[in-house]
Amino acid sequence: MKRALHLTCVAICLCIVAPGFAQQGHPLTGTWSGDWGATSTKRNQITFVMNWDGKNVTGLINPGPDSIPIASVFVDPATWTVRIEANGKEHITAEGKLEDLGSYHRTIKGSWTQGTTKGDFRITRD
Amino acid sequence: MTNRFLVGLSVVGAVFAQSAATYDSSRQVKLTGVVTRVEWANPHAFFFVNVKDSAGTVTNWALEFGNPLDLEKDGWTRNSLHIGDAVSVEGVPAREPGSRAFAKSVTLAKTGKKLFVAAPKKPATAALKEPAPRWPDGRVRLGPPPGKKGYWTTPSANALVDNTAGKIVMSDEGLLRNLSDADRVAPFQPWAKAVYEYRQRTLLKDDPLTRCLPPGGPRQFQMPNGFQFIEQRELGRILVLLGGADRNWRVIYTDGRPQGQADEVVRGYYGNSVGKWEKDTLVVDVIGFNEHFWFANGGLPHTEALHLTERFTRPDLGTLKYEVTVDDPRTYTRPWTGGWNIQWVPNEEIQEYFCEENVEATLSKNVSGKESYK
Numbered sequence: 001m002k003r004a005l006h007l008t009c010v011a012i013c014l015c016i017v018a019p020g021f022a023q024q025g026h027p028l029t030g031t032w033s034g035d036w037g038a039t040s041t042k043r044n045q046i047t048f049v050m051n052w053d054g055k056n057v058t059g060l061i062n063p064g065p066d067s068i069p070i071a072s073v074f075v076d077p078a079t080w081t082v083r084i085e086a087n088g089k090e091h092i093t094a095e096g097k098l099e100d101l102g103s104y105h106r107t108i109k110g111s112w113t114q115g116t117t118k119g120d121f122r123i124t125r126d
Numbered sequence: 127m128t129n130r131f132l133v134g135l136s137v138v139g140a141v142f143a144q145s146a147a148t149y150d151s152s153r154q155v156k157l158t159g160v161v162t163r164v165e166w167a168n169p170h171a172f173f174f175v176n177v178k179d180s181a182g183t184v185t186n187w188a189l190e191f192g193n194p195l196d197l198e199k200d201g202w203t204r205n206s207l208h209i210g211d212a213v214s215v216e217g218v219p220a221r222e223p224g225s226r227a228f229a230k231s232v233t234l235a236k237t238g239k240k241l242f243v244a245a246p247k248k249p250a251t252a253a254l255k256e257p258a259p260r261w262p263d264g265r266v267r268l269g270p271p272p273g274k275k276g277y278w279t280t281p282s283a284n285a286l287v288d289n290t291a292g293k294i295v296m297s298d299e300g301l302l303r304n305l306s307d308a309d310r311v312a313p314f315q316p317w318a319k320a321v322y323e324y325r326q327r328t329l330l331k332d333d334p335l336t337r338c339l340p341p342g343g344p345r346q347f348q349m350p351n352g353f354q355f356i357e358q359r360e361l362g363r364i365l366v367l368l369g370g371a372d373r374n375w376r377v378i379y380t381d382g383r384p385q386g387q388a389d390e391v392v393r394g395y396y397g398n399s400v401g402k403w404e405k406d407t408l409v410v411d412v413i414g415f416n417e418h419f420w421f422a423n424g425g426l427p428h429t430e431a432l433h434l435t436e437r438f439t440r441p442d443l444g445t446l447k448y449e450v451t452v453d454d455p456r457t458y459t460r461p462w463t464g465g466w467n468i469q470w471v472p473n474e475e476i477q478e479y480f481c482e483e484n485v486e487a488t489l490s491k492n493v494s495g496k497e498s499y500k
Contacts, residue, residue, distance in 0.1 A: 022418055023418065024428075
């Protein structure tokens, strides 16, 4: 009972706190999570951390011991299309479109190429 | 985009800025019915009217009619309208389907009396041309003269625009009449211009202020209900008490301490402020902003690199000149400067106002909850 109450309190706090951290600066800055895969059933979880330094968007894919540095990010503000390149064990190219620009939980979804594997991806800003 | 909106309803001198994201000023609605409820709540007062259509179906309309503090200044009281009064209402309907509108005028059916009839209070302008009050050492006071009351309100501009831009027509909320003027508002980087235009095109619907988040930066001096300086000279600081938004305060340190390192200060809505006097002008250096708010009406973007230099000058009792230089190289291609004048309201204090009150009052009634909490 106590645990249930605690979890309820945590859930309420998260609901209240989350909107307070809406990020209104560069739309790509922040932590994004989602997945990619070649089929709808075989998915791989991914986390992006991106930051705008005034000239370039820099960052990492899957931060931690196996992180992959992002090599380049191209953004077209006219269409909000995004192209992200990274060099891990295999070259990664993610091309997508930023949607729900004004929303805290905005998304990028599009095509994902990793080595010779092609698929799709979708990430949402945490 | 010409004339795509522009609303700031003027009703016998009282300006009730209605939300362009919520109401569609291109349409009008006329309603006749009986008042069923009056919600005298911040930041928007509502009354509710049962309206019967030709088929006899009764619909309860929610009618927003301004901010209680502004309404009281213009002669309204919570007893101006009573439950059971038959009224005719002219208003602007909400954009979304439903029975909600912004009331432009209200007429009592029984007497034909039109509400919103009181003339707004105006300060005695002659007295306000008196010299600025000073401390015994000759320094200008930013607050009232000794033994008096007063606060600052009514900025001469409702949006922040680069001084080099020339005239740009905007609404009270900072919405451009012509979106093509965006280029002149500020020297945007391409991404920032696209974000600004998006916010303008979507009628500022994502404004954090609608969720009662604080108006940091110059926007704190654009808010309805004004602000007040409390100069604590013995403590080497000036408090800025804000009457609008969420009744916040800000501290400007004037004890000679250096500004912190940008990478080390705790980031907040009001930043880290260090001020010094240059003759009769208070110059305030501000860094350490977070990215959770819009720093001016109209949706100007910024990043954590935002650095403001504010200049406050009081040339006479009734005038405060506010000038701010915006330096955010991640958002703008060069530093730029804008500002406005702010009027002194003598012999009055800031009134109590809480942004959340309306949310609390209306969420349970499903009136504006959707607008405020997405």
